[in-house]
Amino acid sequence: xxxxxxxxxxxxVSAQDALRRTDNAVFSLEAADLAPFxxxxxxxxxxxxELHRWRQEGDPPTAIDLTIDRSIPAAFVSVASEDASxxxxxxxALNEFLHVPSASDHVRQALEHPEDSTALLRAAMAAGQERxxxxxxxxxxxxxxxxxxERKAAIKAAALLAWPSLAKPLQAAAASETDAExxxxxxxxxxxxxx
Numbered sequence: 001x002x003x004x005x006x007x008x009x010x011x012x013v014s015a016q017d018a019l020r021r022t023d024n025a026v027f028s029l030e031a032a033d034l035a036p037f038x039x040x041x042x043x044x045x046x047x048x049x050e051l052h053r054w055r056q057e058g059d060p061p062t063a064i065d066l067t068i069d070r071s072i073p074a075a076f077v078s079v080a081s082e083d084a085s086x087x088x089x090x091x092x093a094l095n096e097f098l099h100v101p102s103a104s105d106h107v108r109q110a111l112e113h114p115e116d117s118t119a120l121l122r123a124a125m126a127a128g129q130e131r132x133x134x135x136x137x138x139x140x141x142x143x144x145x146x147x148x149x150e151r152k153a154a155i156k157a158a159a160l161l162a163w164p165s166l167a168k169p170l171q172a173a174a175a176s177e178t179d180a181e182x183x184x185x186x187x188x189x190x191x192x193x194x195x
Contacts, residue, residue, distance in 0.1 A: 005091040007100045008126040009075040011109070011118065015068045018075035019052060022066040025097035026054045032093040037064060060086050064094070072121050103127045107135050114138060117153035124157035131163055139166060143173040151182055159189035167193040 009018050023040060030036045035058030043051040048071040056062040062081040069075070077094060081087035101109070103126040110116070110123035111134055120142065123135055139161070142154035151173070158166045170193060174186040 004128075005079045005087050006125055006128055007077040007079075007091060007095055007098060008103075008106055008122050009077075009098075009100050011122065013075055015050065015070075015075065018066060018068060021098055022052070022064075022077055022094075025094045026064055028097050029090065029093055032096070034090055034093060035059070035062075037062075040066075062086060062090055064090065072118055074118065074122050074125065076122075076125055101126070103130055103132075107132050110135065110138060114142075115150075117149060120153050120157050121160070124160040127161060129162075131165075135161070136163060136165055140169040143169050148179055148182065151177070151179075152185065155182060155185045155189050159185070159192045162192040164193055164195070 009021075019040075026037050026040075035056050037054040037056050040052040040054050043053065045051060048069065050068040050070075052066040052068075054064040056064075060081055060083040062079065062083070065078045065080070067076055067078065077098065077100070079087050079091045079094065081090070103123070106119070106123040106126040110119040113119050120138065124139070127135055135157075139154050139157050142150050143158070145151050145154070155170070155173070158170055167190060170186060170190050174183065174190065177183050177186055
């Protein structure tokens, strides 16, 4: 499945509430004349990661995933389909029921609270490929932070965004980074931004 659209829940949403809201929204898609989706399948690929997947019972093949990442912490819904217009229709219909903040709302939150690493990561997840210069500048500034946790969040955000314009700031950060773990994360983020 080639098209991925992400809807990111607001800060502080519990795993149970995210699951309840998503399950209700998926169930409601049939009323929006979208092919029905089957019951959720629960996967747990890691201790800090929980995934719930609903598969569409019709054509085109489409999946809705609720990911609960306790390491950030964040919860987000992904819609994946080979048909971009269908993926957008499903995502728009889902958000009619989910009412999650928009990408620009998440970016504004990250800008208003630059010390909040989770706000930066939620903004990066929500922005996806929609380039936002304000978010790029925030990531770049956080790469130069004296706090290792802030640098780690900025590196993760850059990897999530995978914007080519972040490659040079990541290279500069890699040249001066002394933390071995962050050096590994930088190498991954650089690969993602360089295609």
